[in-house]
Amino acid sequence: MQDQESQRHQAFMERIEAGHKIEADDWMPEDYRQALIRLITMHGISEIMGALPEKEWVPRAPTLRRKLAIMAKVQDEMGHGQLLLRVAEDLLRPYGKGRAEIMEDLFTGRLKFHNVFHMPAPTWGDAGVIAWLVDGAAIITQRMMLDCSYAPYARALHRICAEEVFHAQHGESIILTLAEGEPAQRQMLQEALSRWWVPLLMFFGPSPQVGAGHVDRNLAYRIRSKTNEELRQEFFHKYVPAIQALGLTIPDPTLRYVEEEGRWQYQEPDWEVFRQIVNNQGPCSQERLNLRRESYEAQAWVREALAVSARGGGPS
Numbered sequence: 001m002q003d004q005e006s007q008r009h010q011a012f013m014e015r016i017e018a019g020h021k022i023e024a025d026d027w028m029p030e031d032y033r034q035a036l037i038r039l040i041t042m043h044g045i046s047e048i049m050g051a052l053p054e055k056e057w058v059p060r061a062p063t064l065r066r067k068l069a070i071m072a073k074v075q076d077e078m079g080h081g082q083l084l085l086r087v088a089e090d091l092l093r094p095y096g097k098g099r100a101e102i103m104e105d106l107f108t109g110r111l112k113f114h115n116v117f118h119m120p121a122p123t124w125g126d127a128g129v130i131a132w133l134v135d136g137a138a139i140i141t142q143r144m145m146l147d148c149s150y151a152p153y154a155r156a157l158h159r160i161c162a163e164e165v166f167h168a169q170h171g172e173s174i175i176l177t178l179a180e181g182e183p184a185q186r187q188m189l190q191e192a193l194s195r196w197w198v199p200l201l202m203f204f205g206p207s208p209q210v211g212a213g214h215v216d217r218n219l220a221y222r223i224r225s226k227t228n229e230e231l232r233q234e235f236f237h238k239y240v241p242a243i244q245a246l247g248l249t250i251p252d253p254t255l256r257y258v259e260e261e262g263r264w265q266y267q268e269p270d271w272e273v274f275r276q277i278v279n280n281q282g283p284c285s286q287e288r289l290n291l292r293r294e295s296y297e298a299q300a301w302v303r304e305a306l307a308v309s310a311r312g313g314g315p316s
Contacts, residue, residue, distance in 0.1 A: 016222050021151035024090040032221050035214060036150055037091050039223065041102055044084030046114040047160075051077035052288045053121040053130060062124060062289065069170050070127065076167065080160045087152045107293050109280050116199045118282025125178055125185075125192030131171025133239060137203045139164045140234050149222040179246045186247075193243070194251045201266070202274045205230040236264040 009029050015022070024026055051074045058074065062069035089098050105111035116134050121127060142161050148154040178189040205215070205228040218224045226234075240257075243250055254267045276282070280289065 007100055016149045020105045021154070022149055022150075023143060023151050031217065033091055033094075035221060036153065036224060037088060038214065039152075039218065040084055040088045040091070040153055041105070041111055042113065044081045044088060045106055045111055046081075047077050047084060048081035049113045049288060049292065050117045050134075051081075052116060052291060053119070053284075056121060057124065057127045060124075061127075066174070066262060070131075073131065073167050073170060076163050080163070083156050083159070084153075087156055090152065095268070103296055107289065107296075112278045115274055115277045115282070116196075117279070117288070118277045118285045119196070119199050120283050123188050123192055124174070125188040126195065128171050128174030128178060128189065129192045129196045131167055132175050133171070133193075133200055134203070135164055135167045135171060136239060137200060137235055140231055140238070141170060141181065141204065144226045145224050147222075147225065175246070179248070190248055193248055197251050198269050200233065200235070201269045202271075202277075204228045204235070206271050206274070207232075207268070233263050236266070259267055 008027065012022075012027070012029060012032070022032075054070055054077075055074050058067060058071050061070050083104060085099060088102065092098055092101065100109065106113070115133065116130075121130060139161060142157050142164065146154060146157050146161065148157065157250050159251055178185045207229045215224070219227070236255075236257075239253070240250065250269045254265060257263075258265050277285070280286065
């Protein structure tokens with residue numbers, strides 16, 4: 001029996017290495033399924049939780065045009081989350097689990113969401129940095145997985161990445177307006193960048209010397225194609241020159257490009273702080289979890305009505 005399982009696993013790896021895609025109904029190793037569930041549920045929940053900092057700015061956006069733009073962005077992010085959780089549900093079905101268990105895992109702390117979405121967004125400058133740099137970091141990460149070996153996730157990412165480009169352009173528009181504005185606006189922008197710089201470094205996860213968790217397994221299964229540090233360096237290459245061109249100061253005096261190594265040198269963040277944040281000990285962790293929990297409980301009647309309809313029931 002063990003030899004048969006080993007042969008199936010070998011055949012599975014050969015399919016992946018040949019560039020074949022795995023569909024939801026295909027046989028897959030248990031640790032491959034678990035890796036996908038962990039990644040996709042975290043991504044889906046992060047899209048939903050990530051809409052909350054910007055949702056706070058919908059009633060406070062400085063102009064009607066900005067209000068419409070950020071409302072559309074919040075709607076998109078929620079849609080991305082629903083799309084990804086639907087992909088995760090297919091993977092969870094063999095265990096008899098679904099959306100309810102995903103939400104329970106979020107509320108009990110078993111399911112994590114990205115560190116950046118535990119952080120406060122006190123000014124309009126923060127809304128700009130989130131849309132430009134946080135979404136920019138997300139695009140870098142998601143594009144890396146467009147050729148993911150699991151086909152349903154790859155298809156979802158193609159749609160999500162196309163929409164995220166517009167989100168980043170929305171953020172860039174806010175950033176440029178503030179950078180070219182009054183001294184108080186530039187100061188607001190600089191303060192927001194300083195608040196978000198370390199969370200942005202943490203966004204990509206720990207470097208190998210610190211311990212990158214499940215990265216090696218995901219690379220072997222071709223779920224992803226780059227390490228955390230490779231993604232962070234790609235972010236530096238794209239955004240450090242753009243930030244500096246705006247005359248903004250990056251709050252890291254050690255940051256420089258080392259020509260002979262072909263990489264950026266930077267101040268390593270405190271990864272213990274990162275672990276505390278993703279374990280729901282961040283500045284806004286409980287506030288946002290409570291908001292998500294209250295919303296989920298308030299809409300229980302909708303889920304119950306849909307369940308009755310799906311069973312063919314309804315009012316007599």
